[in-house]
Amino acid sequence: MPSDTGFAPGRPVFTHDGRHRVAVLVRPGVMPLELGLVHQLFGAAKHPEDGRPLYEVATCTLTPGLIRTNADFPVQVTHGTGTLAEAQTVIVPATHEEDEPESAGRLGDALTEALGRIRRPGTRVASICTGAFVLAAAGWLDGRRATTHWKSAGLFRRFFPAVRLDPDVLYTGEDELFTSAGEAAGIDLCLHLIRLDHGAAVANDVARSTVVPPHREGGQAQFIAGPVAHGGGRSSTGAARDWALRNLGRPLSLRELADVESMSVRTFTRRFREETGLTPVQWLTRQRIERARQLLEETDMPVERVAAAAGFGTGASLRQHLHAALGVAPGAYRATFRGPG
Template identity: 75%
Template sequence: MPREPRPRPRNADAPPHRVAVLVRDGVLPLELGLVHQLFGAAVAPPGAPDAGRRLYAVVTCAPAPGEVRTDADFPVLVRHGPEALAEADTVLVPASHGPDEPDVRGGSDPRLAAALARVRPGTRTASICTGAFVLAAAGLLDGRRATTHWKSAARFRALFPDVRLDPDVLYTDDGDVLTSAGEAAGIDLCLHMIRRDHGAAVANDVARSTVVPPHRDGGQAQFIARPVPEPERRASTGAARAWALEHLERPLTLRELAEREAMSVRTFTRRFHEEVGVTPLRWLNRQRVERARQLLEETDLPVDRVAADAGFGTGASLRQHMRAALGVSPRAYRATFRGPAALPTDAEVTPPP
């Protein structure tokens, strides 16, 4: 998972962040819709001077305005041409089913290359799924870390050897260039960009309103088909995970979780990794970090109390895990996402070891 970014300072009088979605024939309606849905649901939080104001303005554009074919039985009418790219703060390229993965540098469609040439230097650029082929063909990913759908990874690597492809992750963040894996990973990427722009509280509200998790553990490996016998799939670790989330403050053991599913520790560990994509310990630590983040954002509890309620036991342990997962200390995280006024007094903060 990328290091947790600091949200950009936001001027309440500034216009909404402009997101331009560049579509082509064969565009996947789900990918187009999720961008509009997620960014469209992001509003200034309660208590802000502009509470409730939309934080993003999303437009759909194409190399030429007009009717664009989708991979479904209906087209979309795109009213904006490539001029929208020149005005965008973020340009996002979703995937397309059809001849959408360029085989040559510059892209198979000269109109597409001309459209991308309108993007201003420094504009944040992102892709969903095989939209990464378009960014790579335009030279935007050379020397950068990127990902794409695991089914297309081998072809991508052969076409674009200068790109540092990571086919195991859900998304990558290389500063002003971001990429994601399959369609659903586009949700993860959009939430990450919202969190990066406006903080965890705004991103979490968007996740809640669209009924998706604010963060998914694991990478693409958990979705790659494996020859697992059907009887192996009947049992699940879901009940143990749900129970663990209700008891994070306790010193949970792997044996205790396995017993809740009537499995051996070995079977539970294997099944857990198959279903979630990470080990039980890594998942548990991640959930505790998420609980700590929530408490740091929403309460004034001292860091030691946050550590205890999240199951880390001590403030030192919480600091260690937050630095490993997010790259910041609990105090710095609270200052970033709640503001300096929310910080406890020095007497309430355990000094670093």
Template identity: 70%
Template sequence: MARPVEPRRPHRVAVLVRPGVLPMELGLVHQLFRAARSPRKVPLYEVTSFALEPGPVPTDADFAVHVECGPAVLADADTVVVPASHLLDETDDVLPPALRDALARIRPGTRIASICTGAFVLAAAGLLDGHRATTHWHSAERFRRAFPAVEVDPNVLYTDNGEVLTSAGEAAGIDLCLHLIRRDHGAAVANEVARSMVVPPHREGGQAQYLQLPVPEPGARDSTARAREWALRNLHRPLSLPELAAREAMSTRTFTRRFRQEVGTSPLRWLTQQRVERARQLLERTDLPVDRVAEAVGFTSAVSLRQHLATTLGVSPSAYRQTFGGDRHIMPG
């Protein structure tokens, strides 16, 4: 079996540090990308923080961070990450000249991502016009008013428009970084990073599950978790909405409403997401033919699997396997 190709050099990640930066967001970018290793334990990313003016930069905590590098690092960056600033975001819809000049150093084709209200920077730079984007749900309405050319989705944990990505609140930055690692190097590497950080490799749903919901009356059934667990054990089967609702002894209407409140998406869309994710795992880890993979995850045919992967990942099953398959084995059964 062919082994994964070792990168010629680490992927360079530049992280913008602005006054009022959230220490958690700054730290998580370094921790997650620096934890990513090739099968031979070679670092896959090189992470560098930079400030518009090198030196001490105040955070939103009671300490500052010393940043040695300036915007010159952007000229060689492959990915640029913009964490939030509680001092600067949501105060101005136009980029300050120094920040505008710094972003102008980014090479064409460089990937740029925001965490939390860092999306305000990307929007002010015009990078999100005509695209779907997210930010912290608390700031979503302000974002929508300030940037009407951007399609705001406050319910998701992150959005991916190819070269431009956005994520929701602080912890959603973890989801975004793992998504980028998964996109670059496959689920196995991302899962290993998640395991080392003691975080889930993929969280279900979006921000909707973190919004404050009405408190149910005592004894009310308010969980669809059992139905989800049962569905994950039976992805190979055709699963219907009435069948899932029956697992929780709910009507389909009530189940759908509760499911969307708890997971942030519809039951059938969630099922498709889980089937795609299971298919990715089988393509990476086994030599099963594409039609067998489709059968194992509950798609009706190899054609259906190809269509869903093309829509979700932009590649065919064979192309995905060629990129991320590496060393595989045939699973029993």
């Protein structure tokens, strides 16, 4: 019979072989997609030189055994909450059984005790979808910016008025506490955490291997008014985005982008926002930041050349935008992923 020591019968939960340890805390009613995406994404992260796994993921629960899901099958969880004390990152997926009812603002004694094993220096905690209710009920999100699924925003605000809820974004991060919106935004958040740990190249490899978009900024809108049209359809701005990515290194105007789609600037701007959740200027800035990050991580180009190649024009402009987006200067960012140059 598995105990709550954090160990499966006969073997440790984590091997302590240098891999980053990720614990997933599941509760009855867990969504299989949210549980699976954590294992899939972190499990696909490999060292770029020798291919060794960069993460070790373990699933734990309050009472080990068969755990109900919101599907027609349970999952067997053998690890107890002792696993949380060893983890460097803890991820809390959603359960509509506990997060959305009227009791959602309260934590039971067992969960309160389990959470007490998590919050310590150097431990990162993230939630997927309404898993943010758990972090908020523990008081960790008070005064901080957070998000959850937009359908649950009203209930969340009622229970946790001290949290600065932003239901219009994909994910947030503040003081080692991260929250994400629905299941798909959990993918974005996991890729974001991998990027923070190991850089864009590793995260992009994970995205390619799992066939998901490589990066969506946390500030992107949760809910887009309509589907993105592809193949040069009348309402698509995809051709303009492709053209912009091929020409990031030079100044780009709204007029030029609109001309690619044979639209007026006003129509182009409206349709662009409907399809991406961003204004063209916001989207361009984010693509330029991504290009600069890639060049800083993968090349030895001087900062001024990186700035020019990414379309920022000057090193001063790159420094301003990178600091606004990531809180670091280009040199510090490069040193993080490439070592001192």
